[in-house]
Amino acid sequence: MLACQIFAFMATGKKTYQNTILDIAEALRLSPATISRALNNHPYVKEKTRKDVIDMAAKLGYRRNHMASGLRSNKSRTVGLIVPRVSMFFHAEVITTIQNDLHKQGYSLIICQSNDSVSMERELTETLYASRVDALIAACTLQTVDFSHFDKFTENGTPVIFYDRVPVEPYRATIVKGDDFNGAYQATSHLIAAGCKKIAHISGPLTSNLYQDRAAGFAKAMEEHGLELIPDWIFHQELSAENAMRAMREMFAGGEVPDALFADNDTTAIAAIQFAIEKGITVPDALKVAGYSNDPRTAIITPPITSVEQFPETVGKRIVEALTALLNSDPAEPAYITKAVVVPVQLVSRMSTSTINKNTI
Known part of the structure; x- marks a missing residue:
């Protein structure tokens, strides 16, 4: 058995092998170096030669051993x-x-x-x-x-x-x-410019840089406009639809309720809209909602949701x-x-x- 061939015995007892560069070289009567250059798209190889090599490789079922190539080149x-x-x-x-x-x-x-x-x-x-x-x-x-x-x-x-x-x-x-800080700052400032004064914030866990920055951007915009951060309306949690609905139920269970929500992802913003529909809360008149990420769903839901494009x-x-x-x-x-x-x-x-x-x- 040649060292350049890998043999395996199938259930039929017949011998099969994986063809190598040497087999292609023998079939085309070319040097192994030429075959290698052709397979690697070397600029010095003529187009006809390259095509002949590729065709023969396909005919013989040649498969390049990327692992072996990587070991040789360290790449x-x-x-x-x-x-x-x-x-x-x-x-x-x-x-x-x-x-x-x-x-x-x-x-x-x-x-x-x-x-x-x-x-x-x-x-x-x-x-x-x-x-x-x-x-x-x-x-x-x-x-x-x-x-x-x-x-x-x-x-x-x-x-x-x-x-x-x-x-x-x-x-x-x-x-x-x-720029998560600026994204949150823009969204919150936009809600304030629209007349909102009691803004809730549903954010993610503060172990993540994303929500540290977005929480800071939200707080900065609120501070600049002299608006109070109400702890009962600020959530740091996994941003799932289920958690969003639970947070909305908590916020709207009492007498005083938010007039806006800044959500740190669009899944939460969409869930907030769904909650509003169920409870007969008009959006945007009674509750304004802004999300984050500009998920395509935000453009087709009713009403379409303001969101932060992350590009x-x-x-x-x-x-x-x-x-x-x-x-x-x-x-x-x-x-x-x-x-x-x-x-x-x-x-x-x-x-x-x-x-x-x-x-x-």
Whole structure:
């Protein structure tokens, strides 16, 4: 048996093998070096030769061994990505941009979902490290406060980029994030400009940078306009529809009720609208609602919801730009961007904060 061939015995007892570059070279009467260059799109290979090689590779069932190639070059041409949930609109858009842009550069993307579980996130870092990825991109869980499970990458010169959900304390990695403080400040100021004085805030856990920044932006706008923060109307919780409905029931159970709600995600804002419909609370006359992320659902619900646009495509492109610089830098001294890359946000005003009566529900 030739060393260049990998044999396996099937249930039939027949011998099969995985063809290699040497088999293609023998079939075309070309050198193995020429075959290798053709398969790697080397500019010195004639187009006809390249086509002949690709056709013969397909005919012989040749499959490139990326693991072996990676071991030889010390590059796997793969990038790991950990996200909380791929179903979230913002992250789905970021993933699409990253994958498309990295593919143009010859990289494959390994997408992993942590399910917002710290233990799962730890397991995924182990798996991706063992897979010899050339870089790691991560949006962490809401509860991640210890980032030591990422140390194995940074200590071995593997670039790490955190985006959206990022370490609060300094970490040897590049940070790409949205301007969450300003987004919350804009949304709250917009509600105040619309005449609201009793504004509730449903936010996420303060273990996450997202909700630290959005809570600070909300508080700043309220303070600047001399409005009181009412503790019973401020919630820090998992931003699910169920939790949103529970918070709304609490706020509207007593005598004094809010005249506006700033929700730190659009799922919460949508649930608030549904609650209002059930209770006969007119939106926006009796209650104005603003959300965050500009999920496409906010534009089609009645009334359409004011929300903060995060520009996920721009976030994805900034990540790839930073990653490209890192991958092209000296592995011994990777060019980490010490200052966070902050992507601007924009308030999208819709009828949920308007004062026009004909658009109430």
